[in-house]
Amino acid sequence: MNMRPSARVLALAALAATSLALFTLNISAKEKVSNPLITQDATGALGTFTTTGSIDINNPFFQELGANGRTCNSCHVSSEGWTITPAGVRARFNATGGADPIFRTNDGSNCPSADVSTVAARQSAYSMLLDRAVIRVSLHTPATAEFTIVNISDPHNCAETTITDPSLYRRPLPSTSVAFLSTVMWDGRENAPGKSIAQDLQQQAIDATMGHAQAATPPTPLQAKAIADFQLAMYTAQETDKLAGDLIQRRATGGASNLSQQEFFLGINDPLGGNPSGKAFDPVVFTTYSAWTGLAGSDATTRARRSIARGQALFNTLPIPITGVGGLNDALGAPVINGTCTTCHDSPNVGNHSVAAPLNIGIADAPALPPLNTTGLPVYTVRCNATGVEVNVTDLGRALVTGRCADIGKFKGPILRGLSARAPYFHNGSAATLGDVVDFYNQRFNLNLTTQQKADLVAFLQTL
Ligand code: HEC
Numbered sequence: 304m305n306m307r308p309s310a311r312v313l314a315l316a317a318l319a320a321t322s323l324a325l326f327t328l329n330i331s332a333k334e335k336v337s338n339p340l341i342t343q344d345a346t347g348a349l350g351t352f353t354t355t356g357s358i359d360i361n362n363p364f365f366q367e368l369g370a371n372g373r374t375c376n377s378c379h380v381s382s383e384g385w386t387i388t389p390a391g392v393r394a395r396f397n398a399t400g401g402a403d404p405i406f407r408t409n410d411g412s413n414c415p416s417a418d419v420s421t422v423a424a425r426q427s428a429y430s431m432l433l434d435r436a437v438i439r440v441s442l443h444t445p446a447t448a449e450f451t452i453v454n455i456s457d458p459h460n461c462a463e464t465t466i467t468d469p470s471l472y473r474r475p476l477p478s479t480s481v482a483f484l485s486t487v488m489w490d491g492r493e494n495a496p497g498k499s500i501a502q503d504l505q506q507q508a509i510d511a512t513m514g515h516a517q518a519a520t521p522p523t524p525l526q527a528k529a530i531a532d533f534q535l536a537m538y539t540a541q542e543t544d545k546l547a548g549d550l551i552q553r554r555a556t557g558g559a560s561n562l563s564q565q566e567f568f569l570g571i572n573d574p575l576g577g578n579p580s581g582k583a584f585d586p587v588v589f590t591t592y593s594a595w596t597g598l599a600g601s602d603a604t605t606r607a608r609r610s611i612a613r614g615q616a617l618f619n620t621l622p623i624p625i626t627g628v629g630g631l632n633d634a635l636g637a638p639v640i641n642g643t644c645t646t647c648h649d650s651p652n653v654g655n656h657s658v659a660a661p662l663n664i665g666i667a668d669a670p671a672l673p674p675l676n677t678t679g680l681p682v683y684t685v686r687c688n689a690t691g692v693e694v695n696v697t698d699l700g701r702a703l704v705t706g707r708c709a710d711i712g713k714f715k716g717p718i719l720r721g722l723s724a725r726a727p728y729f730h731n732g733s734a735a736t737l738g739d740v741v742d743f744y745n746q747r748f749n750l751n752l753t754t755q756q757k758a759d760l761v762a763f764l765q766t767l
C-alpha cells in the first residue's frame with residue numbers, strides 16, 4: 304500500500320468492523336459528528352460531548368503535523384476513552400501488519416533500535432504497546448539529581464535504556480475533560496510556573512508534535528491553541544450501563560453532557576486547605592448517583608442502580624487508614640491519615656486532584672503488590688546520594704522532573720471519568736481491570752473489603 308498515512312487510517316477504518324478511531328464513523332469532512340459522540344465500551348456506551356456543537360474533524364488534532372504519519376488521534380482515540388487500549392492497538396496491528404503510524408520506533412517499540420523488518424519482528428518489537436497499550440517515554444536524568452540510577456534490569460535489553468536516559472512505559476492519558484486538570488502529564492512535567500493549564504496544554508501540543516510525531520518544525524501558535532481549545536471543550540463520560548441502563552434516569556446525573564456543567568477551579572475541594580474561596584474540604588466528592596440511593600424495586604435495573612449508589616457511598620466515605628504515601632503522610636508529618644478514596648480523588652464528580660499533588664501509592668514499586676502485573680517493565684535501582692538508601696522502581700515518576708529523592712515514584716491521580724472504555728489502569732497499565740484496581744487498594748491499605756463492597760465499588764467506577 305503506497306498511500307499517505309492519513310488515507311491509510313481511513314482505509315483501515317473501512318476494513319475493521321470494530322470501532323478503532325473517530326474515523327471509523329466514516330464521516331466526510333462536510334458531515335457533522337453527533338453530539339455527544341457515542342461509542343460502545345466494555346460495560347455499555349461512552350459519550351463525548353463538546354461545548355462547540357460538534358467534534359471538528361478538521362481540527363489539527365486530527366492532522367499530521369509531524370514527519371512519521373502520526374496525529375494526536377493516533378494515541379488518543381475517542382472510542383478508547385481518548386487514550387488507547389490493547390484491543391484497539393492489536394486491531395490496528397492486525398489490519399496493517401504493524402504499519403499503522405502508531406507503530407514507530409521512536410517511542411512505540413520496546414526499544415528504538417528494535418528490528419521491525421518483518422511482521423513477526425514487529426509483533427515482538429511492539430509487544431509492550433500491543434500487550435498493555437503503553438508508550439516508551441524516555442526522560443533525561445537531571446544533572447543535578449539527588450539520586451543515581453545504579454542498576455537497570457531491563458527485560459528488553461535495550462541499548463538506549465540507560466542510567467542517564469531511562470525508559471518509562473506509560474499509558475497515554477485521556478486527552479478529554481482536560482478543563483478539570485490541575486497538572487498536565489503523569490509527572491506534571493508540562494506545568495510551567497506562572498502559566499495556566501490552557502497555556503500548558505498548548506505547550507504540550509507542541510512537545511507532543513515534536514516528540515511523538517517527530518516534527519522538524521513545531522506547530523504554529525495558532526495550531527497549538529486550536530488543539531488545546533479543541534480538548535478543553537470536550538467532556539467524556541459513561542452514558543449507559545448494560546445493567547443499570549441510562550445513567551441520567553431517575554435523577555442521576557451521569558453522562559458527558561452533565562459533566563460539561565460541572566463547576567471546577569484549582570483547589571475547588573482541597574483536603575490540605577488550598578481552596579482559594581476558603582471553603583473546607585468535603586469528602587463527599589461524587590454526588591452523580593446520590594438519587595439512586597435506596598431506590599425501591601427488585602428488578603435487575605433497580606438492583607444495579609442501588610449497587611452503583613452503594614459504590615459511590617463507599618468511594619466517598621469508606622474509612623481508609625492512609626499510611627506510607629509519599630506526598631501525603633510525609634508532607635503532613637502524619638504516619639496515619641484517616642482518609643477515604645476522596646482524600647486523593649477530590650475534584651467534585653471528576654475525581655482527579657483539584658490541586659497538583661504528586662503522590663506515591665506504590666504503583667511503581669518493584670516487586671509490585673498483587674494483583675498488579677509489571678511484566679516487561681524495566682526495574683531501576685535508584686540510590687539517594689545523601690543517604691545511600693536504595694529503592695527498586697519501574698518508573699521514577701516526578702523525580703525525573705525535579706531531581707528530588709522525595710519525588711521518586713510520585714504520579715498524579717488522573718480524572719476518573721470514562722474509565723470503562725480505557726483499561727488497563729494506572730500509569731503503567733499494571734491493573735488489567737477495575738476489579739484489579741479495587742483489589743490493589745484492598746491490599747495496599749488493608750481494607751478487608753467484602754465481595755459485595757468490591758462489586759459495588761466496581762459497579763460505581765464503571766459508570767463514571
Ligand atoms: C505516540 C502516542 C501519542 C501521541 C501521538 C500523542 N500522545 Fe498525548 N500522550 C501520550 C502519552 C504516553 C501521554 C502520557 C505521558 C506522560 O505522562 O509521561 C500523553 C499525555 C497527553 C496529555 C496529558 C493529559 C493529562 O491528563 O495530563 C494530553 C493533553 C495529550 N497527551 C494530548 C496530545 C496531543 C494534543 C497530541 C498531538 C499533538 C498528542 N497527545 C499526541 C501519547 C501520545
Ligand code: HEC
Pocket residue numbers: 618623625628631642643644645646647648662663664666667714715716717718719722727728729730731740741744760764
Ligand atoms: C493516597 C491517595 C489515594 C487514595 C486513598 C486512593 N487513590 Fe486512587 N489513585 C491515586 C493515585 C496517585 C493514582 C495514580 C497512580 C499511578 O498510576 O501511579 C490513582 C489512580 C486510581 C485509578 C486509576 C485511574 C486510571 O486512569 O488509571 C482508579 C480507578 C482509582 N485510583 C480509584 C480509587 C479508589 C476506588 C480508591 C478508594 C478505594 C482510591 N483510588 C484511593 C491516589 C489515591
